Structures are given as C-alpha cells and as structure tokens.
Amino acid sequence: MKTALGLNGPNLNLLGTREPAVYGSQTLDDVQALCAHACNAHGFALDFRQTNHEGTLVDWLHEAGQLQAAGTLAGVVLNAGAYTHTSVALHDAIKGTGITLIELHISNVHAREAFRHHSYISPAAKAVMAGFGVNGYALAIAGLAGI
C-alpha cells in the first residue's frame, strides 16, 4: 500500500479558531480524520504532519523524494500556508526531488489580498487546488489516486 503524505505549514495548527470565516471551524485533527477517510477509500496509508518551520518542510519534502524513489509514496498534498508566497526553498525542494505534489489551499487565495496571488509552489506542483474549504484535502487525495 502506498502512502499519501499530507504536509501542513505555518499557522495551520490553529485551524478551528483561526479566522473561521476564511478557514472554517474544523480543526487540524478534523482535517486529519477527513484525510484518513479519503485515503482509506483510495487504498492509501496516510502520513499527516504540520510544522511552523520552513526548514522542517524542506526536510520532509526531501524525505518524500526518497520514499517516492523507493516506490512507497503516492504523492504529497502540501498546504504550505504563508510560505507558499515567500519560499524559494520550498520551490527548489519540490523541483529538486521531482516529487508528485498537489498544492492545496483551503481558501481561494486568488480572491484575497494581492500578496496571496503569487505562489512559489505552483510552478513546481503537479496540480493546484484552492477554495474548496478543508474538503479540498479529500479532493486532492482523490486527485492523487487518479494520477
């Protein structure tokens, strides 16, 4: 059974209480449960993580590259949070490892502030998903199953 890796960046640990009008009222634990359900439906094992640290995300992407090379990883669903809009290091890590990665955002970043319209992740991602709320995670896992 291949693994789907769900990676979450800064401030996503605050889901449930963080700007609920934008991100909804479900917690990150709720999102993990939703992802586990989706993985179960698509025959994936789930590895679900969150960090507030950019370098940790880089390390996890490198780990994903090794797992993909070993044939045990289906792909990565990455919500890089604000690092989406700032991080050349994440762009380089995705490019450098060649991993199959779906960029995910809970909110429709293109309908928000101008500084959220640019993504360093998108040019390195297989697909981009934004604006479906936390249900986007399940849709992204379904997308991975179809790749």
Ligand code: DQA
């Ligand atoms: C986000 C959108 C980002 O602009 C923001 O910095 C986040 C969350 C989203 O899921 O909608 O932290 O990635």
